[in-house]
Amino acid sequence: MTLREAAPILQADNISLRFGGVRALTEVSLSVHPGEVFSIIGPNGAGKTSFVNCVSGRYSPTSGRILFEGQDITRMRTNRRAAVGIGRTFQNLALFGHMTVLENIMVGRHHLLKRGFLAGMAYWAGGAEAEELKHREEVERIIDFLEIQHVRKAIAGQLPYGLRKRVELARAMALQPRLILLDEPMAGMNLEEKEDMARYILDLNEEWGMTVLMIEHDMGVVMDISHRVAVLDFGRCIATGTPEVVLANEHVRRAYLGEVDELAAEPVA
């Protein structure tokens, strides 16, 4: 695969994260290459979300280094990472509940919009209107792509779960990230919604050119759409590689997929 020859878009070197006596992550090293769909799997409490939080800036690793496109972002402020090119969705929905879907997605354009509050107040005179119109068109492309036109003006907090997940994806896409972090994008969805979501993830990877770093529990989906997979267990990275390689890994079978015979009973994708 040519993907691996390029310089990694995200490189984590020996990331450790401790909360008092709890070791959430222990010397995790991963690298994600541009254009990949990279999945992190692991049992509950393995540190998957902690790792994503370190990348997105929610947590600051106790030790180690995170490079994004060669730039050290380990201690970079959370709100500056959007402009660097990192976007994310949350495991437990984190939409702006009282805003409309459209406004939610427009918030994603925040770092791309340049007009401040004075220009905003003057609206017609300060150039804010022209800017809003331009970005509205971009946002509408995302709305079309994710097929949420019908709820454009709905209040985000009142939408059903599956749609809210999709709006959150739209908001993250609006950031125009080069790396998009998806924390359990398919949790709590039915089969049809999962299929839709898998298609969106593949399309945003292939057509929109976003590198995907995804946490997901649905093994079928993970094995189907990921280029590479990393397995975390008790805060350690125990395996990385293509889905086939990871599935065949002895440690992974023991630590994550349970007993050997159970794995044998499952059709390997």
Place this chain on the structure above:
Amino acid sequence: MTAMTPAGDFRTSYRADMSLFATRNTRLAVLLGVALLALLPLPSLIRQYLENGGGLAQSYDDFLAVFDIGRYGLGLLIQIGFLGIAALGLNILVGFTGQISIGHAAFFGVGAFSSAWLHDHGLPVLVCIPLSGLMTTVVGIIFGLPAARLKGLYLAIATLAAQFIIEDFFARAQWFTGGVAGRGTEPPALFGFSFDREETYFYVVLVAVVLMFVAAANLMRTRDGRALIAVRDHYLSAEMMGINLAYYRTLSFGIASFYAGIGGALYAHYLQFVSVEAFNIGFSIQFLGMVIIGGLGSISGSLMGAAFMVVLPEVVQAGADAIAGGPVDQALKLGANISFLRDMVVGAVIILFLVFEPDGLAHRWRLIKAYWKLYPYSH
């Protein structure tokens, strides 16, 4: 679930979809409302003008008198105007950004004294008003800096401290406020024309109200307004969207103070006297009352809340006057206590509002509109 638009109202451009008012009729109604308000002082002005000229037929005068709401009525509208501006500022802070302030009256006072003080230093009043807004912004940002770190009850206490510090400053800073004697000031003037009466000052306030409310509405449909709401709704994901929480919390405080300052300045030049006792904690709570009754996070609600708080005491007072000396008064031996009835009723109404209409007058207004839109097929 989706916003209600009338049948046949199709938007064919994003510009039309992002307009300030939901429909063309809403825009017309608001413009018409402002135009009608602008006409209000005219009957009174014409009557005075003709009286001075001496040549007004009695029948014309009678006709005009029907539309003349008098200085008292105009005075109430002026009060609604400057209180509404200050309430809007508080609503941007409390309703839109989710921060709290129980020191808003102090900032209102800073605006009032600043404008009077600047005017004493030779600046024309119409320049003093925006300048005092800026001065209040500076003061607001100084006291608002802790707001970047604090939330909820802690912030409430911090702003309470601001209230008392500023109030104490008013009482001591003789050079600025005139001390306990207070500070007198003058009405605004433009090219030798003085806005010294309700009939003329009304226009100054009307222009200010329109400007400030349009600015706030514009703010809320652009980048920084959305950022404020994002900070309120989910600050963690707001940060992930590239929003600097400390900056926007402080900005919100600054904007709120600016609005309070403008409101205070308009108050100062209306009364032409500013007293140090006016800006106490009770007044601050009253601003919170306006915002809650009007509707948290609603721009038009701020004005409705101010109107409610101005008109309600008048109504209750009229009621109290009506029963004074009557059988109820005698039976209950109310006597002088009847004036307390006003405060009690105002308090009771606020409690009832919180229980039965926590979303405020703006929400009630939306329900009424929805009802009439569907009438008589609302089921």
